[in-house]
Amino acid sequence: MPDTLPKRTTILDIARAAGVSKTTVSRFLNGKYEYMSSQTRERIQTVISLSNYRPSNIARSLKNQRSMLVGVAIADIQNPFSASLIRGIGDILMPQDYVPVFMNSENALSREQELIESLVARGVDGLIVNTVSCQNPFIIETACKGVPVVLCDRQVADYTFDIAYAECKAILSTVVRHLYEQGFWPITLFTQPYETISPRKLRVEGFTQTMRAIGCKDPQAYIYLIDDLQENTAIEQTKRLMQQKVPGKTPAVIAGNSVMLIQVLLAVRRMGLCMPQDIGVCGPDDWDWGEHMNWSEIIQPGITTFTVPAYEVGAATARVLLKRLKNPQEPKQSVVIPSSLQIRASTLLQNP
Amino acid sequence: MPDTLPKRTTILDIARAAGVSKTTVSRFLNGKYEYMSSQTRERIQTVISLSNYRPSNIARSLKNQRSMLVGVAIADIQNPFSASLIRGIGDILMPQDYVPVFMNSENALSREQELIESLVARGVDGLIVNTVSCQNPFIIETACKGVPVVLCDRQVADYTFDIAYAECKAILSTVVRHLYEQGFWPITLFTQPYETISPRKLRVEGFTQTMRAIGCKDPQAYIYLIDDLQENTAIEQTKRLMQQKVPGKTPAVIAGNSVMLIQVLLAVRRMGLCMPQDIGVCGPDDWDWGEHMNWSEIIQPGITTFTVPAYEVGAATARVLLKRLKNPQEPKQSVVIPSSLQIRASTLLQNP
DNA sequence: GTGAAAGCGCTAACAC
């Protein structure tokens, strides 16, 4: 073997140098100063600060049977939403000495399972899962094995998990009413398949209920399904929408997520349409970048959005996990983070 | 203690169940089948598949003195560039059974140091650092201690590291020449402080050299410094630029990074300017989302960008680290990933 | 082919 690290400094080296036993050093490391004289304490202190000694978390983990590692499976790490999620999680976990291990499920259930398996095998103390699908026996199984699992923004069917998520349903209701008041019609929801992803489903529910409330007989007909983001489906659906235009009325699109919103905007642009005269467009803004970097304002003529407080969702999830780790018995909890509507020109038909 | 995990299955349990010794099971786990009869092998195989046994990576790490963990310190995880970086790194590392631990330095050097310390203390086998500053004695120190470190996209001064990064200098030259050919003047570079961040510095160099090459006496005067992204500095600088307009000429802005590009676009919009007639604007596109989600096309009238191949940079970095881990002796290497210019309407003054 | 035994670096009874 070539040059290995020049032999690790261990607790034993420190003990010998300070002329005490491993136990005492260990106690020192764990802050149990009641068990030693102040001289001893100072001696150890000195020796350690003079050395480059760092206790091995691995050995510690083996002994304590806890790793201080938290596995985090993110459905799609490339989504800007996830970036904020990640920051929120890290900001809460790290001050408590937990290290989050972020992994990308790439929107594939099989991949999510692999990750979770590998994470559990690595001995994480808990799991945060932004799941790929609510139909998820595997994750239930994992929880049943005794691994603390907290869901992040997305529900799983048939089992009660700890969870924190962004409010989705009420905000959709607010959006529909806003568009209705502005006189848009038809009001449509562009969404990816929503059966297995809870926030999407909730949005559809909020949409459907409110549409019915404002007198629409068949809300389902106003839902435009976008199967594949990689294809030009959004464009085709936008075309379809424009063909079904009601004379004298302006149609509106609510995009189900921000990537879809971008696609719809792309379609609008390619078709040479003007917002809001030809079409009203709005959708979620889950980028969480603050007002100085707000893309929805840059795009002509300013896009109406509803915020998805990703950072807060991440932070809340982490807090729930911390609580769970401290008290395994406590009943399961759900934390809901509210959203708000940011009205801009893209859905303002009437003068204010 | 409440309900702990119902007692881990260990190698000893398997050994007893299969009627062999720990050693043999260990050999089995490590694929050393030469050391056992095929009956033994099958027996162990059966027992393991019937049990829920998973070898403990922690114990393994302790024994082997390697964790299969790779620490990854990202300067700013919220930047979309980082998302692609992360995917690239994960996609290369994980198939090799290495687990990347991503952490966010939040653009703070002190934070980066903390992270690296904590990562090293956790016994990572190697480090990938997308550093916050090229003036970085701490990271040099870490490398000198024998920790394999590979830099990601950003150089560190005074020490030769392994590194993979996106080409920055030549592309800036291409951009300047493109703007010059289109007749824009003055041609300006909006950049955040660039002294301590190598890609920015390289862009400034590419800019300066090319400006000089096309006959500009004092390129430095054409660099607009943006100190604080959170303030409206970009707007003020854009105003300043418009005041110094040369009669009959259209000024152009090259944004140094994508966040800045967004800010400039925001300024353009707020000032009611039209691209490209009033002002030419271009900048990097490091979002790596593919053509169906290209924001630079959505924004009126389509923004000229130069790609920053973030995914590839991440992947290349990981490959370099893997090589280093395998062969600590090999000379240090640099991998450069090329960029390309995507011309759109925002910088097209002449008809094609 | 197979196994006994000695650790990896640390913590926690349990003595003294």
Added chain:
DNA sequence: GTGTTAGCGCTTTCAC
């Protein structure tokens, strides 16, 4: 107050 000792779960000589 302090030290002795027995592991945590695994790998690896070395012996048979």
